[in-house]
Amino acid sequence: MNPTACLLIIGNEVLSGRTRDANLQFLATRLGERGMPLREVRVIPDVPDTIIDTVNEVRQKFDHVFTTGGIGPTHDDITSECIARAFGVPWEVHEETRALMAADYASRTPPVQLNAARLRMATLPRGAVPIRNPATTAPGFSMGNVHVMAGVPRIMQAMFDALAPSLPRGEPVLSRAVHALGVYEGQIAAGLEAIQQRFAEIDIGSYPFYRADAPGGGGVALVAKGTEAAVLDAAAAAITEMLAGMGVAPIAGEPTTP
């Protein structure tokens, strides 16, 4: 069994529609490749009790929890303190991190002051392991199975890259996709279900797409996902054969909307 992952996206700005999240797809893809598929995502607001309760629920339910957002220096950055409260440990200055940040800030031109707001970024739950990364000296951190990262995509990605080698790996989730134009889901549903039943150990999904200049205005992407390449190849062949029986040849990929 592959280890499971959950992502918590923490931030009013995503719930209000101001910001379009860019972290889910990155993490989903990278975690799938490493064999730790994402099983659930929650987007929650900057409300302490909500963060604490949600963290405590999902860290029991999933093998690993990743959070994004809320670890900067401003008053709305409350993730780190909430993680400490969720684990019932003090939230205290992490001396090694403070020293690294102070040295970094002193080396800037002009030097940057490690003021009270910035010192919050060196304040971690007791027992947390900092995620050192090339993007910033203000680290993410792991607390047990909860991995706390920034919300800014560039920084989050640097933190994930730094964290990844310490995470367990499972069987990578592989996929095979068959795309066809001028085919509707309603035509192929019965045949596709029979193929899904024949290959019960993988997941077959059907995703319609639309393109004004395609015959019939679009088509379908039929996607098989699982951990065994040979089974996926056999399922993709069965899908292609089903389409051939309808006189349809697959195309190279999903056309982009012009």
Added chain:
Amino acid sequence: MNPTACLLIIGNEVLSGRTRDANLQFLATRLGERGMPLREVRVIPDVPDTIIDTVNEVRQKFDHVFTTGGIGPTHDDITSECIARAFGVPWEVHEETRALMAADYASRTPPVQLNAARLRMATLPRGAVPIRNPATTAPGFSMGNVHVMAGVPRIMQAMFDALAPSLPRGEPVLSRAVHALGVYEGQIAAGLEAIQQRFAEIDIGSYPFYRADAPGGGGVALVAKGTEAAVLDAAAAAITEMLAGMGVAPIAGEPTTP
């Protein structure tokens, strides 16, 4: 108190990273404008027990629940049946919907057959109210406070537009944003927190942005959200004054990355 909303995004394709969700931001924005702010989003897989348990949890917790995905004709489209099971009611052909779909399909050139797979889209939880919409005769539906919509953005948006007039309205969530270049969160955190404390009835968020060609490589967006325009204006003025004290004038908006 404004009514609250929760969004369930149902689909393996979002969790695997194959598809980047495009519905969250649309619904977050539209619901905020209508005064029914989104308080939580969950992305969950096409697994019956997960869908049923999640629906039953969030429909108690929030005033309205919106779901996207899983109402097409293929085997992986299981949302409708799961909603019936969550509410403990039969899942049965909705005669009026069947008749509308049959007439629509018969009118196509060439005519489309209302086969078993397509008939699933006319099969609804007993007591559900169809969401008729211009995009498709295969409807979404409302079951109590749960509103079930398609995952394809164009169809979801048509369903939401059709549904919206029947939803309660609250006080619209308004926002004021002040953008500044060459300012870092760590410089303004203390002043911003004081402003947040002064205007406790609104939410002030701080969002850094990055642009290689900007002075200092970027800046911050300071965003006040709430339902009272006068309070937001006063908070935005206080933020502008704080920046002026640092010799910084706001810019028109967030620069786009070149």
